[in-house]
Amino acid sequence: MWNFLKGLVYPFFAASLGLGFFSEYTKGGASTDFEEVNQVPKTVRQNPGIYRSHYAWFTRNFPGGK
Amino acid sequence: MSELSCPNCGAPVPIINKASVYAVCSSCKTLSLKKDVNLEKIGTAGELADDHSIIQLGTQGNYKGTPFRVLGRIQLKFELGFWNEWHLMEGDGSSAWLGEAQGSYYYTKLNVGIPTEKIPTLEGDEDPIVIASGRRERITPGDSFYLGENWTLKEIMKATCIGGEGELPIGFQTGYEAILLDLASEDGMFGTLDYSESPALLFSGSFAPLEELHLTGIRQEEVAYNQTQIPAKSIECKGCGASINQFSPDFSKSLACEYCGSVMDTESDDLKIIAKFDQVSRDNVLLPLGTPIKLPNFPESKVIGVLRKSTEVDDETYTWTDYLLRYKGGYAWLNENGDNWTYFEPLPGVPKWAPGLKRVFQKRSYKWFANSDSNTDFALGEFYWKVSAGEKAQIEDFISPPYMISSERTDKELFWSKGEFIPFDTMKSAVPLDTASKLRKPEIVGVCEPNPFKNRLKRNLWVAAALTAVFLVFQIYGCIKAKNQVVYQGKFKYVQTSVPNTDIGSANFRDNSFVTDVFELKGETTENVEIQIEAPNLDNKYLFFSAVLINEDTDTAYDTSIETSYYHGVDDGESWSEGSKSDSKSLAEIPPGRYYLRLESQSDFPVGWGSEYSVKIVRDVMSPAPFFLFSIFLWLPLIYTFFRSYSFESKRV
Helix, strand or coil, rough: CHHHHHCCCCHHHHHHHHHHHCCCCCHHCCCCCEECCCCCCCHHHCCHCCCCCCCCCCCCCCCCCC | EEEEEECCCEEEEECCCCCCCEECCCCEEEEEECCCCCEEEECCCCCCCCCCCCCCCEEEEEECCCEEEEEEEEEEEEEEEEEEEEEEECCCCEEEEEEEEECEEEEEECCCCCCCHHEEEEEECCCCEEEECEEEECCCCCCCCEEEEEEEEEEEEEEEEEEEEEECCCCCCCCCEEEEEEEEEEECCCEEEEECCCCCCCEEEEEHHHCCCEEEECCHHCCCCCCCCCEEEECCCCCCCCEECCCCCCCEEECCCCCCCCECCCCCCCEEEEECCCHHHHHCCCCCCCCCCCCCCCCEEEEEEEEEEEEEEEEEEEEEEEEECCCCCCEEEEEEEEEEEEEEECCCEEEEEECEEEEEEECCCEEEEEEEEEEEEEEEEEECCCCCCCCCCEECCCCECEEEEEEEECCCEEEEEEEEECCCHHHHHHHHHHHHHHCCCCCCCCCCCCCCHHHHHHHHHHHHHHHHHHHHHHHHHHHCCCEEEEEEEEEEEEEECCHHHHHHEEEEEEECCCCCCCEECCCCCCCCCEEEEECCCCCCCCEEEEEEEECCCCEEEEEEEEEEEEEEEECCCCCEEHHHHHHEECCCCCCCCEEEEEEEEECCCCCCCEEEEEEEEEEECCHHHHHHHHHHHHHHHHHHHHHHHHHHCCCCC
């Protein structure tokens, strides 16, 4: 019984990889490490500095322009 | 059928087959030669030994669609005991022979197709020299002959005629000795070269399992293979006087006392001692004599004999135990080696050689495993041959787990058997509880123990290969289907405006963020967007971008970061490089709409210095990364399983 269950480990592993592959495949293999932010200030077009990214060891803030 | 009178006593002697030339009177055992309508006395047949055969004159059968009737027999005696050659008349009146020895049956016919000059001649009785095709050589079991068929010599035996009964196509003389060579072909055929005549007669045919003979009219219905066996009897040891059981009097030819090691010939009433083992030990005899064995898929049997054997390899002695099992209609062996159990049955024929040091039997290929010598250290119980102390043999094993085939070769015989590995739990449940409690769980890998990792590896290889193929097909399809639409391209120059490592947002920080022109993303919501940045002149520097794709209409931003960094140099005379002058990031499921890109950059350039770079935005891209990434993960565990499998194989003993 235990051997039988051990024998199922790889098929489950392969199945999970298969699901992962299809999940990624449907997104074109796109990495998804981006953050979606809603209602950014409309003035970013005129004043790009108003929007700060959360990347590079500091958090996002909206300082209100240059 | 004609009925003639015995020339000695006048009793009626029925002759059923017109081809029969000799007849034995059932009343006075006179052997007569048929001459026209009379019988002429030529001798007297000896008294037949009671060998408990289930066959008798008049027994009928059907082998492979050919009906036959038993008309007569010649009984012979050889080193291992008695055997019978039953003379059969087939449905069309032709003669055949049914050899019966140690519970095995061989259906043969005289082979008249071999030119007499091709049949090897024999010189000498002991260690005979065969003269074949002008060559003189001493023969040993395992040697090959070509006589219309490739034959392998299985056994050399000297037989003594005991007597006969019924009607026969050939004559015999009681006490007459003849050399017989038993042969087997790779196709499973059986043959005997009988040197009682010159040139020798070749009888060829096949091994015939008892159930395939469909016998009727057998002797003593109660001893038939599907009926009750002859009950055990008690014997007093001639060596020490102990009372010992003979479990299978109809089968065994010798009995080894479990107390003093004396071996008695049970074929003679006086039970004379024929051998003696110096040492007798019941230590580690895990299955005592008389233990019933009920293994699934094998006939119910009983342990009637125990042999302890050993071999020396590199000054180390390895021992194992063979248990002789007797069941109704045959016998088998249970081999115990390092607490691993293997069930062995006699193998008819000689397995074929195949390339790569392999043997093939019944379409299964067996890999060579080991050669060794074996010495019989001691014996307990009863055996179908006359056991002698210090019997030596050469053993060759071929494995195909859970099966193995094994040959045991002595000066006189080549014996093949087929084994099947018995798992410990199966073995435990096959014996009575008190015996099972003494069995030990094996700590080493058995010779033909199935390798769980090998089977798992094979199965996992299939799973991985199939899934990789599916991944590849989808990947290729995805690449073909992807639009790869460039929606924006721009060239920019980064110039360091703040001292490196200045806190962003601090008083000394000079913001360098900017936005691109607006571009349109078409297509479906499920399609992705790839932002590609390339800085071809980057040299021992990095450029880090906080990139935000912002939808002009909905004010939704998709935040990510991209870094290009390229460093190189020479250390200790070795040149090195790391990083890349380009990078890209894919953003999944970006809805269609009008977008612009906000970029904010950082670098380790000194103030006033910088580098050119280009930005490209592509809609609906298929990345090869998932295929490679998932395929690698898929195959990684197989490396581990392969090593586990290899490790298991190296532990086989």
